[in-house]
Amino acid sequence: MIQVKKSIVVSIIASSVIMAGGYKLPEQSLNAIALSDAYVAHTTGADTAYYNPAAMVFMGENQYIEGTLTLAHLPSQEYSLGPLSGKSQTENLPIPTLFYVAKPIDNLRWGVSLTVPGGLTKKWNTPYQKLFAEEFTLKNIELNPVIAYKVNDTFSVGAGVRIVYSEGIVKSDGNSIGVNGNIIAPAKRHMEGNTVEFGYNLALLYKPTTDINFALTYRSNIDLKEEGQANLYFGGVGQQYNANVTVPLPATFDVAISKTWQEKMTLEFKYQRIFWSSYEALDFNYDRPIQAKLVDFFDKPLMRNWKNTNSFRLGATIKMDNKLTAMFGFGLDESPVPLKTIGFELADSDSRIFSMGFRYQQSKQLSWGASFLVSDKDSLSLTPGVAENSVLARGGGFSEGGAFLTTIGVAYEF
Secondary structure, three states: OHHHHHHHHHHHHHHHHHHHHOOEOOOOOHHHHHOOOOOOOOOOOOOHHHHOHHHHHHOOOOOEEEEEEEEEEEOOEEEEEOEOOEEEOOEEEEEEEEEEEOOOEOOEEEEEEEEOOEOOEEEEOOHHHHHHHOEEEEEEEEEEEEEEEEEEOOEEEEEEEEEEEEEEEEEEEOOOOEEOOEEOOOEEEEEEEEEEEEEEEEEEEEEEEOOEEEEEEEEOOEEEEEEEEEEEEEOOEEEEEEEEEEEEEOOEEEEEEEEEEOOOEEEEEEEEEEOHHHOOEEOEEEOOOOOHHHHHHHOOOEEOOOOOEEEEEEEEEEEOOOOEEEEEEEEEEOOOOOHHHOEOOEOOOOEEEEEEEEEEEOOOOEEEEEEEEEEEEOOEEOOOOOOOOOOHHHOOEEEEOOEEEEEEEEEEEO
16 A cells, blocks of 8 residues: 555656657647658758758758648557556647747848647546546647857858746546555545746857768757646545645767759658756655655655666658658657656556658748657567566556657748
8 A cells, every 4th residue: 555655656647748848849840740850950940940950051041930730649659457457538729839030130030940859748537547647748848049150161050049948737537446446555645836947058060071061959958847736635634735746857969971963852860869868866845744644655755766868860851842841751760768667647658759740831931831740659568576666566568659740831021
């Protein structure tokens, strides 16, 4: 019984972190989604402000603006282990983005992007899963003003400020679990919080020839100090606290190279390193001592020890003769979550990415298009005794899940 209640708290606290990064959304624009995010060395539109600001100085003399709307469809995820089995809810989430690049001023140029780099929703209604993650909803919005400088005709640099606003809701409820009419997990929690934090990004672009681009980009770690109110209940009796927890939004480092043939076809390869090892432990703080019976459950630091991960992306852009540009992509992503700390709020696994899309040049100034991406997650089989979660420690496995992203976008230059 004690282990069950400890796991409730561990999962609830972790969920306010995991969805901010473990479900990171690197694909933010029409082109990036169509190319599986292999879109750093060869960027062509207003979304250059986000993906590689150093490349802005090699764009045309006009201003560029682009807006997209993505529908993220999250199929239900299934956990299978006899009477402990359950299924999460299906979610459909709209994700808007906006990008702008100003006209050049000599060798300088500035731009700005408004994106949603992470934060999705996970909801379970089945009893044993609801015990750990009845609902987790996290919204992240990033405003990223950037500036670039053209050193010469082959080399440029860029930098920007990351301004991240985050808000979320976390719920869990163990009152559905009972034996012979008696509740055996009478613990419940409801938390809401938000924060505004700052970071930076750096970029470099080198063009050794007219048809080859080499790029490096870096996004800094941002420590998110989520502050809000937590309602803690045990046996139907609850109290409200002001609470906070500080967690990392990890740094990322990209290396990308692109090659173009006859200005018609471009291939790009991108490698990304995500520094999840900065997520070592989680320590939840309250404005005053909580109920003595809940200290062991809600007020002890939790070791996480996530691992750094690698991501590999490959994209192809093909310009047709009829104003149409076709794009295709493929990627491989690693999960940062050790099986020891896996939970219902993020039963994450390695995945494969498949994508495609098009852009149509309606006029000299206006283009529009659509793209589609599938994230196919590996199934997970859990060895009994490995996971710390009291349910998952019994074994079982996760299947289904993943994500489908469908995007439409319009771009204009003037």
